[in-house]
Amino acid sequence: MSFFSIIISLYNKEKHIKATIESVLAQTFEDFEVIVVNDGSTDGSEAVVNSISDPRIKYFKQDNRGASSARNAAISKASGPYLALLDADDIWQENYLETIKQLIKSHPDHHVFATAVNIETSNGVIRSVYSIKDIRDKDIYIVDYFESSYINTVLTSSSTVVHQSVFDRVGTYDTSLKSGQDTDLWIRIGLDYKIVFINKVLVTYRYAKRSLSNRTKRADKPRFDNYVQFESVNPGLKKFIDLNRFSMAILSKLENDPTSFKRFEKEIDYNNLNKKQQFLLKQPTSVIRCLHFFKKRMQHLGIHLSAFK
Template sequence: MISVVIPLYNKEASIAQSLKSVLSQEYDDFEIVIVDDGSTDGSVGVVEAMNDPRIRLIKQENGGPSKARNTGVKNAKGEWILFLDADDEMLPESLRMFRDAINSHPEFNFIDFSWYADNGQHRIIADNAKEGKIKNPFKSYYQGKINPRTGSFILTKQLALQCLFDENLRRFEDDEMLFKVYNVANIYYNPKPIMVCNQVFAAASKGRKDIKEDFLGHLNFSGKSFWERMCLYKLFLGERPNYDVQCRSLYPGLYKRYDLLILHKLLNKIKL
């Protein structure tokens, strides 16, 4: 069974469409575990009105998306976990495609597909047409050949429990979890798009007031492989404008690492 875990917080305008995209799948060996994270709008009412036995609704006080997803994983009945945000949609046949990949490649515990970003028009994400095992996930992620997001990948419940989300984080918490996954998982990639990230509904990706609620506030380069360090540095370069004062306090040395900056520019130019 596949357990589709959906964290829900004030998504009254989009949750019905997200649920319909899952409930309309022809493959039917699944459950939907919705964890309401203390919504203050009519989101819960929308879910309850759908009255489908495949939906399980769990309510908790607001603790953030990481806690909601972890609650979903711990309460899931399926042996495979699919995370889906409450404003995104699965494409038709997505669950069947996941199940076919699971059956065809039983040695893998993490299966990733490509996806569409939709802000009025579909734009496919990830520059990789090659299907197969990802030998170096950090290298592939750095180069943009894979770009997993909630909804585009499925992982075993055992792996999900091993790599739970950091409940202190409310921004880039998925990257923090995925970086843990990249170090331990056996990853298979298929370039076919499997879901739509509805950026029309998504809130603007703004920095938190406290950088400690962001993965950016917890970057640790010690003991990491070359490509993991480059992924961390790429995140630092891209997001530091959101936390200029806090980043200069936390990572003064990174502002002086011109060797890393030059290396980053070279790697992006030659695309090894």
Template sequence: MSNPLVSVIVPTYNRTDYLKLTLESIKNQTFQDFEIIVIDDGTPNDNNLILCSTFEKIKYIKIENSGGPAKPRNRGMKEAKGSYIAFVDDDDIWLPNKLEQQLAVLEQNPEFGLVHSCCEVIDENGIKTNEIIGRPGSPDVKHGDVAMRMMGNWTLMMPTPLIRKKVIDQVGFFNEIMPPAGEDVEYFTRCSFVSKIFYIDEPLALYRRHSNNISGNSIKYLELPLYLKNVLSEQLERERITKKQYFLLLNSLCKMQIKMIKKGMGKTLKRLFLLDVFWVIKKNNFKLLIYVLFFKRTVL
């Protein structure tokens, strides 16, 4: 028997009701050559195991609780046998043609290593909120060679990317040292430096917004720009970017950090100087700081 073409990795923790809906959305894909790898991050009962036993094509693995999705995703990547890797969290849902549409894109466009899309938002009860997230003002922003546009500005919606295994072989694993927020941003930023990215401007997944979203804990994102600076330094060392590009992107990270100022002024200012001791004299940074402090009502 040949290896499944797509390995779908689902990290989960103690959300069996949501997980059931996620697994059903994978099962109901119009494209069926896949394996599902559910990595349970130490749920203190057997409910997820019992649920997964009712589905075909599922490999269920429980690990010791790590407190975040990075380690479960990495374990899933190590178990994956597919030529393509997809991720979906245990509270999100794929639309039926998600895999079929994305596979067609990558099969027809070999120069692209990753394809993604925007998402439609649902609430904790699965009701659509009439909101689309992850859609740029212009589709070109998130399409093509995006490395110089992405860092510090936007990321990919986690339920949507389909990635060639050879890209993952270059990029490696999710950062398990980071706080459990922003590890997806850091990972897909690394992807942007090794691969062109294809953007489909229609929702292919439903993103569930509820009180337990990790992404809702924006205070943890204060650390993210410094982790992204490490990514930037690695790209310079590997000669994937020039020094001029390095400093342009570093200033994008400073602007990203400035926008977090209302989440913790002292911590934000400290991190700005760790990013770049000259941040305050760089173009428009001080103006942005004043705007965020006194005029902008909501940030990140």
């Protein structure tokens, strides 16, 4: 039995999966298995995986059912006590697993571990920023998921390692959701577990390569209805979800979807938003679109603007 089981859901990542797997095989900590579930890829992804010869790679395929289904299938096949999530186009630094192993050893009473990430976009690489008070580079923190994720999430689908018992307790990915499956899982984890987080960049998250994450149109916006009962007794969760509602409300304006905007906006406690966010919610669609265009232009110049800081 391996110490880590690496969970990879694969769908049409022919150009990236080799580099992703090679970043795993290059790890300085070598006691792991790699479980790849091909979710009905129609490109050459299967051939690429099969061209890599390493007995630690366990390859499976299924009809296309979505990333959540493929991740759940991989999780069900894991033999290791610790499961390391990894998207099929992201990259680990060679000491990622070794660092996580050290965190596990030094924090034996905890079950969820994460590192900082760089976000690779078409306009350059951005270091992810977190809402952790007095945060310093390379320091280790035991954090509340919600309070530490107001700017960017401290858990991602490539920088998170959990003990097998976490999935036994909170469940795996909810395949009934059409969007926001990752956030839904992070919320369930955050309700029950603290996160051991090291502010050291060991993962490159390739946002620019993701057709789903980088799309401008989202017909199926997450509702967060499952957590209304918890919001009233968990202020951190309420603020975290309100910030997500803010993002969906702005997206609704960009898409000229007033029905969705009203639904998200009416559920937001404005006290959970900063002045910039409050201002944006009150602007007409034409202003939001102009500001969005300006933001994109600034990104091309290497200037990254955000309403979250």
